[in-house]
Amino acid sequence: MKRPITAAAKVIRSKNSGPYELTLDILFKDRAHFELFRRRRIITKRKIAALYKRPVADILKIVYFEPSNALKITLRRPIPSGDAGETDIYGAQQHAPLLSLTY
Amino acid sequence: MAARKRAKNPHKEFRVLSATAILGYGFPESSFREGLRRRPHLIGADAGSTDPGPYYLGAGKSFTDRAAVKRDLRFMLTAGVRLGIPVVVGSAGGSGARPHVDWCEEIIREIAGEERLTFQLGVIYADVAKDRVRRHLRRGEIVPLTYVPPLTEDALDASVHLVCQMGVEPIQKALAAGCQVVLAGRCYDPAVFAALPIMLGYDPGLAIHMGKILECAAIAATPGSGADCAFARLREDAFVLESLNPKRRFTKVSTAAHTLYEKTDPYHLPGPGGALDLTGCSFRELPGGKVEVRGSRHVKTGPYHVKLEGVRRVGCRTIAVAGTRDPVMIREIDGILSGVQAQVKDILKAEKVEGRVVFHVYGKNGVMGALEPETRIRGHELGIVIEAVGPTQAEADSVCSLTRSTLLHYGYPGRIATAGNLALPFSPSDARMGEVFEFSVYHLMPLARPDDFPVRTVRLRGGKESR
Numbered sequence: 253m254k255r256p257i258t259a260a261a262k263v264i265r266s267k268n269s270g271p272y273e274l275t276l277d278i279l280f281k282d283r284a285h286f287e288l289f290r291r292r293r294i295i296t297k298r299k300i301a302a303l304y305k306r307p308v309a310d311i312l313k314i315v316y317f318e319p320s321n322a323l324k325i326t327l328r329r330p331i332p333s334g335d336a337g338e339t340d341i342y343g344a345q346q347h348a349p350l351l352s353l354t355y
Numbered sequence: 356m357a358a359r360k361r362a363k364n365p366h367k368e369f370r371v372l373s374a375t376a377i378l379g380y381g382f383p384e385s386s387f388r389e390g391l392r393r394r395p396h397l398i399g400a401d402a403g404s405t406d407p408g409p410y411y412l413g414a415g416k417s418f419t420d421r422a423a424v425k426r427d428l429r430f431m432l433t434a435g436v437r438l439g440i441p442v443v444v445g446s447a448g449g450s451g452a453r454p455h456v457d458w459c460e461e462i463i464r465e466i467a468g469e470e471r472l473t474f475q476l477g478v479i480y481a482d483v484a485k486d487r488v489r490r491h492l493r494r495g496e497i498v499p500l501t502y503v504p505p506l507t508e509d510a511l512d513a514s515v516h517l518v519c520q521m522g523v524e525p526i527q528k529a530l531a532a533g534c535q536v537v538l539a540g541r542c543y544d545p546a547v548f549a550a551l552p553i554m555l556g557y558d559p560g561l562a563i564h565m566g567k568i569l570e571c572a573a574i575a576a577t578p579g580s581g582a583d584c585a586f587a588r589l590r591e592d593a594f595v596l597e598s599l600n601p602k603r604r605f606t607k608v609s610t611a612a613h614t615l616y617e618k619t620d621p622y623h624l625p626g627p628g629g630a631l632d633l634t635g636c637s638f639r640e641l642p643g644g645k646v647e648v649r650g651s652r653h654v655k656t657g658p659y660h661v662k663l664e665g666v667r668r669v670g671c672r673t674i675a676v677a678g679t680r681d682p683v684m685i686r687e688i689d690g691i692l693s694g695v696q697a698q699v700k701d702i703l704k705a706e707k708v709e710g711r712v713v714f715h716v717y718g719k720n721g722v723m724g725a726l727e728p729e730t731r732i733r734g735h736e737l738g739i740v741i742e743a744v745g746p747t748q749a750e751a752d753s754v755c756s757l758t759r760s761t762l763l764h765y766g767y768p769g770r771i772a773t774a775g776n777l778a779l780p781f782s783p784s785d786a787r788m789g790e791v792f793e794f795s796v797y798h799l800m801p802l803a804r805p806d807d808f809p810v811r812t813v814r815l816r817g818g819k820e821s822r
Contacts, residue, residue: 272501319611320614
């Protein structure tokens with residue numbers, strides 16, 4: 253039985269990293285969960301691309317940051333912040349698809 | 356230099372009071388007083404961000420409220436002058452272009468007059484002449500940041516209020532010239548806090564990393580807040596962060612988590628003239644809700660570059676807010692909106708009115724747009740924001756009005772409610788949103804002399820300008 257990611261993470265959030273990138277942070281509850289996700293490569297560029305309906309090439313980086321037991325995913329914004337069709341200037345409400353991840 | 360010797364003494368420290376996350380976001384007076392009790396050497400506040408989008412740089416307006424900025428500055432200026440320590444504000448007015456800097460200078464002059472303060476003010480502009488950028492562009496020296504298209508001369512010419520993010524050097528120049536209050540235009544956020552200690556011989560890696568956290572003040576504490584002060588002690592080999600509010604504390608996790616915030620790669624943080632390398636960085640909790648940070652390094656990365664920011668004007672916007680509770684309309688919404696879109700387009704073409712329409716459909720994909728993975732609509736009502744943009748406000752009004760009325764009475768398959776398709780909450784239904792801008796420049800430009808920014812000094816005596 254797979255568990256929801258919220259069983260492993262205490263913070264899941266999104267935000268602009270400049271006007272052209274969107275960055276997603278997953279802060280795990282402890283080092284053990286952080287290590288589990290890193291070791292098993294549970295989150296991949298391919299998985300994020302599928303979740304957000306973007307080409308894999310638009311997923312810029314996945315970085316594990318030990319000091320905060322965190323995983324950071326940065327992807328290309330569909331449009332630069334504030335361009336025609338913008339829905340979320342700050343990029344602060346783009347995290348929800350991550351909540352469907354399981355492990 | 357005596358100052359350099361000071362930094363070599365491990366018992367000496369440089370103390371910094373960061374007033375608030377963004378000048379104008381406010382702070383409790385009690386926190387500020389706690390900060391002053393710790394005898395800071397510097398009071399600083401970052402005022403800027405590109406986060407609120409392209410409008411504010413384009414329109415030359417602040418995204419923070421004037422009265423709120425004045426309130427924060429009044430505390431900072433009166434304390435700084437009374438204690439005889441520098442007060443530094445970066446990215447004045449939010450976007451840090453000339454109108455923003457002038458706006459903030461006017462507030463500073465008002466406060467100086469009202470409080471009868473005497474000090475030397477240094478005003479640093481961050482605007483860049485287009486011809487200067489053009490020279491670099493023609494030499495192939497303008498580098499786009501990730502996902503940014505290469506700069507063209509057309510994009511450059513169309514840009515309004517072109518600014519660049521200054522590093523620590525122009526602030527140091529103003530401080531060295533004897534300015535007690537420094538008001539900087541667009542500025543690398545950490546430079547506000549790092550310029551003076553680096554000038555005094557403290558380690559740039561630690562000073563900039565400290566600045567990186569202090570620029571958001573208590574956001575890096577827990578519980579975080581954008582409207583509270585933070586305090587830091589910079590030493591030879593570490594810096595220590597401290598909350599000034601008993602309700603909050605800095606923890607290892609809150610501090611490290613903040614290092615992630617709004618960044619692409621938390622280990623490598625680029626800035627003017629170099630990058631912060633945090634691969635060897637460690638965070639340690641100290642008693643009393645403090646965190647000690649060590650091992651942050653500043654590495655030079657080739658020739659000195661600064662980040663340019665520019666926006667171009669797109670037109671004007673008018674919007675209408677509406678909703679629907681009709682299950683048939685909700686089921687048919689995609690076809691209805693594309694039908695309305697096509698009908699409006701035809702009329703505009705015939706009438707030679709320019710404009711574009713975007714429907715923001717809340718309850719469907721109004722929040723995530725193209726990134727929304729959910730395809731079903733599960734709610735019993737939808738919110739629709741009609742967004743019309745035209746070259747002039749009058750054209751935007753026309754496009755919005757036409758789209759609203761077309762959608763209101765649009766006939767669609769299976770329609771049973773024939774009196775009107777929309778619930779409009781307001782009369783008037785349409786609201787003018789003013790000018791629309793979009794980012795056009797977000798590139799790096801080489802800078803031969805990092806302190807090459809004009810500094811204007813003003814002597815204020817009891818609030819009056821003197822020579």
